[in-house]
Amino acid sequence: MLQHLSQGLRTGVAVALLTVATFAAAQGVRGDHPDTYVVVRGDTLWGIAGKFLQRPWLWPEIWQANPQIQNPHLIYPGDVISLSYLNRVGVEPGPREEAPINAIPLSDIEPFLKNRSVVDGFDHLPHVVALEDSRLRASPERRIYVANLDHASAGERYAVIRPSAEFYGTPRARGLDYRGARIHGDTNLWRDLVPRGRDDAFLGYEVVQMGVGTVVHGPTEISDMSVIELDLEGLDVRAGDRVVPVNPQPYDLQFFPHPPSGDALSRDAQVIAVADALTSGGPRDVIAISAGSADGVDNGTVFSIWRSGPYTIDRVYHPDTSRINDASNPGARRYRMPDEYASHAMVFRTFDHVSYALVMESTKPTRVGYALKHPDAQY
Structure with missing residues (x-):
């Protein structure tokens, strides 16, 4: 009886996981997506995902909803991506005459x-x-x-x-x-x-x-x-x-976008530098973050980047104070403001405690000192 119960439990868990994955696929697909999309040379995983997914970093979860896909890591020019069946994403393999596409345009970085x-x-x-x-x-x-x-x-x-x-x-x-x-x-x-x-x-x-x-x-x-x-x-x-x-291959040629692990999020990482700039960067700029492979970060990890809410004086009740506004530390008569979203960035090269990431999209400049959060964070 225990054996039958165990088998039933495993079957139930498997069905539940597939249901959750299918639900994630349905929730992640844009409402205006085409029925099919043919992968062409020059595409990237991030770019394709952005065409029909609301959140490009959900790429692996969408793929897991389709066990018929042999290798979700390798998508090739000529593959036909179908979204017409119950909003589920599937791939019809095309010819394998060219190299698989990458997560991001390597030529940019x-x-x-x-x-x-x-x-x-x-x-x-x-x-x-x-x-x-x-x-x-x-x-x-x-x-x-x-x-x-x-x-x-x-x-x-x-x-x-x-x-x-x-x-x-x-x-x-x-x-x-x-x-x-x-x-x-x-x-x-x-x-x-x-x-x-x-x-x-x-x-x-x-x-x-x-x-x-x-x-x-x-x-x-x-x-x-x-x-x-x-x-x-x-x-x-x-x-x-x-x-x-000389390192003949200093970085991964194939990786795909995905959310960070729990270990990476617990690191309380920040932007510590912007390549070739003093403090600020924008889309396609490279940033250094204070978390690496020893902290659970790997290539393809996607973070959202946020300005930490400053501490601000309420001038209605304290109009004559000489304390400054927008301080980075708490103090008397200061209120903590909400954090503000700035951008999404994807890691492309990791070291033990530092990683380099590419700013993929942003609503405001990405600055040194901004905090890293889960890509789906709301505040």
């Missing part, structure tokens, strides 16, 4: 995918001592001279990186000079304009790839330097830059 990473330290890495012709900057196709690259062999490929910032759990990234030292006089005045997080731990150093080159030869009898010739494309290299082996 490829410089950031390749050029920015987070490391625990860099003092131990080989570094550039001098440049060809004793130049101050080495342009593409010039040679650089590297110390402590003792076992380099001709033909090996290396990337030249430069430390750019220190990341912390609260938005107080410190700028670094080309040697990786803190910039003298850099006080980060703007950090006092954003709320403090609960965790002020050091998260890592951001390093930016300046160029890639090929080893010409290693140390010789007359010099301890290894010689690297830079590729045609790249940025200016200078003495003090570090050198690391």
